[in-house]
Amino acid sequence: MRECDILVVGCGPAGLSAAQYASRAGYSVIATDALAPGGQMLYIDEIENYPGEEKTSGYALSEKMEKQAVSFGVDIAYSEVTSIEKDGKLFIAHTSDDDIKAKSVIWAAGARHRELGCNGEKEYQGKGVSYCATCDGPFFKGRDVVVVGGGDTALTDALYLSKLCSSVTLVHRRTEFRAQKVLQDRVRAKDNIKLELGKNVQSINGNGKNVESVTLTDGTEIKASAAFxxxxxxxxxxxxxxxxxxxxxxxxTDSSMRTSIGGFFAAGDVRTTPFRQVVTAASDGAIAAHSADEWIQNL
Ligand SMILES: Cc1cc2nc3c(=O)[nH]c(=O)nc-3n(C[C@H](O)[C@H](O)[C@H](O)COP(=O)(O)OP(=O)(O)OC[C@H]3O[C@@H](n4cnc5c(N)ncnc54)[C@H](O)[C@@H]3O)c2cc1C
Known part of the structure; x- marks a missing residue:
């Protein structure tokens, strides 16, 4: 069994930031990832909204974060945590390799977007298929785009995109939205948002490099440079x-990243939070490390 003061689960921006802060504060830190350090950042072709980085790739930003964490002494491990249990005041994490004993755990395992599963979706990810309007909307300024979904996020992001894009077609498989009434009213009042209700997406089409249109199950083809x-x-x-x-x-969590279990903290996309970005994940990680520090001092 390996031992450390603080175990960080997940090496996306939340985990790498937490690990860096905790290690710099003098704690022994293991940060483990089931895949590779970077998390969702590895899928970002171009990121232009991380403070201090005008334009870079998610991969390059990941490498910098990992290098910085390692420079402060973080021990990066490549194993998946499969369960966690309490052992008195300590935690034992069972992983795909060794078990790890820690005084505190920061769960920064992130989240993944549900896919539609239509033709062309995978092929055009990063080439017009997006799951984040804040991240990718500005790349489609003045263009026609499609938004798929009927909940609060879909309608909020359709409204956000309607300010940047020349037109937004909102496609939803049901005839009623799940989103709050106030959002529905705002969407219906927008001249450049067109509704296609009671229809599914059949395929996302393009020229191999960029999205050019979206075909619905009733055969309607919508000209679009992106599908959100x-x-x-x-x-x-x-x-x-x-x-x-x-x-x-x-x-x-509360605003200090404390969960219902003392000594167990959560940071980034995996926690209840209104906004999921690299900068918010990194910020959560720093706060979680600070809270873990306080917890260990009072053990
Ligand atoms: C295509 C795309 C484009 C984006 N563009 C932008 C953008 O332009 N700007 C922006 O700010 N944000 C963008 N985002 C969002 C941003 O990447 C996320 O909000 C951010 O990465 C969340 O960080 P996180 O550390 O909470 O989680 P993640 O980045 O999801 O990292 C979590 C890590 O935990 C690991 N993990 C999961 N379970 C386990 C386990 N059981 N054991 C061990 N490891 C585990 C995963 O392998 C992963 O590496 C984009 C996201 C995507 C997918």
Missing amino acids: IFVGIIPNTEAIRDFAEMENGFIK
Whole structure:
């Protein structure tokens, strides 16, 4: 069994930031990732909204964050945490390799977007298919785009895109939206948002490099440079289902990243939060490390 003061689960921006802060404060830190350090940043072709980085790739930003964390002494591990249990005041994490004993755990395992599963969706990811309007909307300024979904996120982001794009076609499989009434009223009042209700997306089409249109199940073809898909987000909490208190699968925290379990903190996309970005994840990580520091000092 390996031992450390603070175990960080997930090496996306939340985890790398938490690990860096904790290690710099003098704690022994293991940060482990089931795949590779970087998390969702590895899928960002171009990021232009991380403060201090005018334009860079998500991969380059990941490398910098990892290098900085390692320079402060973080031990990066490549294993998946499959469950966590309490052992007195300590925690034991069972992983795909060794078990790890820690005084505090920061769960920063992120989330993944639910996919539509239509033809062309995978092929055009990063080439016009997007799951984040704040991230990619500005790349489609003045263009025609499609938004798919009927919940609060889909309608909020359709409104956001309607300010940047020349037209937004909002496609929803049902004839009624799930989103709040106030959002529905705002969407219906927008001249440049067109509704296609009671229809599914059949395919996302393009020339191999960029999205050019979206075809609906009734055969309608919509000219569009991008398809923004908002049909749900899945938190990576399967391994800790009954451990800490959750809301719709996301870990409930207070503003100090404390969960319902003392010494167990959560940071980034995996927690209940109104905004999921690299900068917010990094900020959560720093706060979680600070709270873990306080917890260990009082053990
Ligand atoms: C295509 C795309 C474009 C984006 N563009 C932008 C943008 O332009 N600007 C912006 O600010 N944000 C953007 N985002 C959002 C941003 O990437 C996320 O909000 C951010 O990465 C969340 O960070 P996180 O550390 O909370 O989680 P993640 O980045 O999801 O990292 C979590 C890590 O935990 C690991 N993990 C999961 N479960 C386990 C486990 N059980 N054991 C061990 N490891 C585990 C995963 O492998 C992953 O590496 C984009 C996202 C995507 C997908």
